Amino acid sequence: xxxxxxxxxxxxxxxxxxxxxxxxxxxxxxxxxxxxxxxxxxxxxxxxxxxxxxxxxxxxxxxxxxxxxxxxxxxxxxxxxxxxxxxxxxxxxxxxxxxxxxxxxxxxxxxxxxxxxxxxxxxxxxxxxxxxxxxxxxxxxxxxxxxxxxxxxxxxxxxxxxxxxxxxxxxxxxxxxxxxxxxxxxxxxxxxxxxxxxxxxxxxxxxxxxxxxxxxxxxxxxxxxxxxxxxxxxxxxxxxxxxxxxxxxxxxxxxxxxxxxxxxxxxxxxxxxxxxxxxxxxxxxxxxxxxxxx
Amino acid sequence: xxxxxxxxxxxxxxxxxxxxxxxxxxxxxxxxxxxxxxxxxxxxxxxxxxxxxxxxxxxxxxxxxxxxxxxxxxxxxxxxxxxxxxxxxxxxxxxxxxxxxxxxxxxxxxxxxxxxxxxxxxxxxxxxxxxxxxxxxxxxxxxxxxxxxxxxxxxxxxxxxxxxxxxxxxxxxxxxxxxxxxxxxxxxxxxxxxxxxxxxxxxxxxxxxxxxxxxxxxxxxxxxxxxxxxxxxxxxxxxxxxxx
Numbered sequence: 001x002x003x004x005x006x007x008x009x010x011x012x013x014x015x016x017x018x019x020x021x022x023x024x025x026x027x028x029x030x031x032x033x034x035x036x037x038x039x040x041x042x043x044x045x046x047x048x049x050x051x052x053x054x055x056x057x058x059x060x061x062x063x064x065x066x067x068x069x070x071x072x073x074x075x076x077x078x079x080x081x082x083x084x085x086x087x088x089x090x091x092x093x094x095x096x097x098x099x100x101x102x103x104x105x106x107x108x109x110x111x112x113x114x115x116x117x118x119x120x121x122x123x124x125x126x127x128x129x130x131x132x133x134x135x136x137x138x139x140x141x142x143x144x145x146x147x148x149x150x151x152x153x154x155x156x157x158x159x160x161x162x163x164x165x166x167x168x169x170x171x172x173x174x175x176x177x178x179x180x181x182x183x184x185x186x187x188x189x190x191x192x193x194x195x196x197x198x199x200x201x202x203x204x205x206x207x208x209x210x211x212x213x214x215x216x217x218x219x220x221x222x223x224x225x226x227x228x229x230x231x232x233x234x235x236x237x238x239x240x241x242x243x244x245x246x247x248x249x250x251x252x253x254x255x256x257x258x259x260x261x262x263x264x265x266x267x268x269x270x271x272x273x274x275x276x277x278x279x280x281x282x283x284x285x286x287x288x289x290x291x292x293x294x
Numbered sequence: 295x296x297x298x299x300x301x302x303x304x305x306x307x308x309x310x311x312x313x314x315x316x317x318x319x320x321x322x323x324x325x326x327x328x329x330x331x332x333x334x335x336x337x338x339x340x341x342x343x344x345x346x347x348x349x350x351x352x353x354x355x356x357x358x359x360x361x362x363x364x365x366x367x368x369x370x371x372x373x374x375x376x377x378x379x380x381x382x383x384x385x386x387x388x389x390x391x392x393x394x395x396x397x398x399x400x401x402x403x404x405x406x407x408x409x410x411x412x413x414x415x416x417x418x419x420x421x422x423x424x425x426x427x428x429x430x431x432x433x434x435x436x437x438x439x440x441x442x443x444x445x446x447x448x449x450x451x452x453x454x455x456x457x458x459x460x461x462x463x464x465x466x467x468x469x470x471x472x473x474x475x476x477x478x479x480x481x482x483x484x485x486x487x488x489x490x491x492x493x494x495x496x497x498x499x500x501x502x503x504x505x506x507x508x509x510x511x512x513x514x515x516x517x518x519x520x521x522x523x524x525x526x527x528x529x530x531x532x533x534x535x536x537x538x
Contacts, residue, residue, distance in 0.1 A: 172402065175394060184373040
């Protein structure tokens with residue numbers, strides 16, 4: 001029983017990280033039809049920004065360091081994303097192949113830059129004592145970091161749903177996911193929504209970058225790429241443009257990976273996720289929750 | 295509600311509008327003008343470029359030529375800025391946002407001066423109030439057309455509405471309601487109407503512009519066109535002229 005509880009909470013924590021990356025990817029694709037392969041770079045840069053921001057406060061309270069790292073990483077993800085959209089993506093709006101190439105280039109360049117500057121070895125992050133401890137639930141000793149990651153992901157999910165359903169810009173984004181041209185034909189400047197969606201996506205990925213460091217206890221340059229692949233699978237399974245779909249798919253993917261990797265063999269869970277992706281594409285090509293459902 | 299005055303001055307002037315999609319030229323230099331007030335019909339057989347003309351005016355397709363609204367050149371502006379200058383659009387396929395509720399569809403089109411327009415909209419289409427919380431994608435075709443027209447009418451600063459085949463695929467009862475709504479709308483704004491149902495168009499429009507093979511072949515009074523069997527046959531494919 002305790003193993004199952006541990007696997008559930010750990011799977012949900014991993015799913016929470018996938019969701020934070022997938023949410024931005026999904027909205028960006030849904031609204032702008034931009035396949036942003038640089039999204040993992042937002043995760044990586046934010047992880048390092050958070051790490052160094054926290055380290056710069058050496059000697060102060062570990063909680064303060066962690067919190068400052070969290071804010072710095074989230075902001076770094078958002079700023080990086082906005083710069084990417086305005087400087088690289090915007091000039092290529094009518095050239096989708098160019099957009100894919102520029103985001104691939106940015107992802108590779110960022111990886112090389114981070115590796116060249118900080119090295120490719122993982123760096124240990126320092127966490128508050130409570131986070132390195134465990135809490136026992138139904139006999140399972142669960143690392144407290146899992147609760148932190150889950151709590152913040154749920155807050156982001158609720159915040160995004162509130163934003164999309166209750167604000168005018170949220171309404172514009174939901175409408176734009178369905179029919180961008182018609183939103184313009186109502187006199188609305190969709191370009192602003194594009195920048196906003198990149199900012200939100202970048203901040204969510206940035207938050208994931210810091211929470212990923214909290215979850216795994218380390219940062220390294222290539223984790224963003226690995227996470228991006230899983231996040232893309234989550235986006236497609238959940239339904240492009242659907243935040244609710246991404247959340248549901250992230251939970252399914254996280255749990256599936258954890259359970260099968262533990263009970264079958266290492267790697268089986270990852271393979272099963274790819275099979276699930278294929279099944280969804282064949283049986284329900286629009287994803288579990290279709291487009292525009294927010 | 296402020297009524298729009300019928301004038302002889304051109305409100306919208308289209309000059310040498312050309313649209314090419316890939317290798318094929320859809321519009322080969324369309325020129326016409328729309329007087330302020332009332333409804334001007336943009337007519338022609340299927341596939342002559344009527345929808346493309348509306349989309350070209352709005353900038354939804356790449357085009358060359360000149361489009362001016364009350365003397366202001368529009369062609370250099372992005373789509374949303376053209377709409378902001380006062381050009382409303384009701385597309386052929388209605389293009390309501392199916393995942394959004396009726397109320398949300400309308401809210402997207404709201405402007406600062408939209409409040410008093412809700413009274414007009416709910417008078418024309420009371421169903422929209424009743425179905426405010428319903429997803430627009432679950433509405434009938436006629437109800438979706440109401441949403442599309444309501445969105446364009448909500449913007450009181452629209453000086454001209456480009457309306458593309460609003461009665462297409464609707465029941466006779468719904469066609470009459472849409473025609474009545476257009477007549478009411480024409481009291482508060484100018485309309486450029488693409489309409490294949492000539493029996494409807496005949497009774498709604500004052501002026502007509504007829505396209506054939508991507509160019510304007512007739513522009514003038516509607517009666518001149520539809521009362522002349524030879525003209526009607528040549529430009530619209532009608533075997534006889536339509537009566538009053």
